[in-house]
Amino acid sequence: MIKNDFRLAFDIRILARNFDIRRQEKIKLSKNYFWVKFKNKLKQKISKNPFWVKFKNKLN
Known part of the structure; x- marks a missing residue:
């Protein structure tokens, strides 16, 4: 398994x-x-913990 930021972003x-x-801490x-x-909760090197990830808004 490739352990890098791209793989982490893909998994997320x-x-x-x-x-x-309801299980998320905060939604903006x-x-x-x-x-x-x-x-x-993954044992990988990332810059922030906790950290923010951007997704396209499919709610609208």
């Missing part, structure tokens, strides 16, 4: 497809994107 996108809003809605705050 897969996870976020079916995420439950904007015009075109919503930001989901994840805690880093």
Whole structure:
């Protein structure tokens, strides 16, 4: 398994497809994107913990 930022971002996108809003700490809605705050439970080097990931807003 490739352990880098691209792989981590890919895994988070897969996870976020079916995420439950009630289980998230905070949701910020904007015009075109919503930001989901994840805690880093993966043993990989990333810059922030917890960190923000940007997804396209499919709620509209």
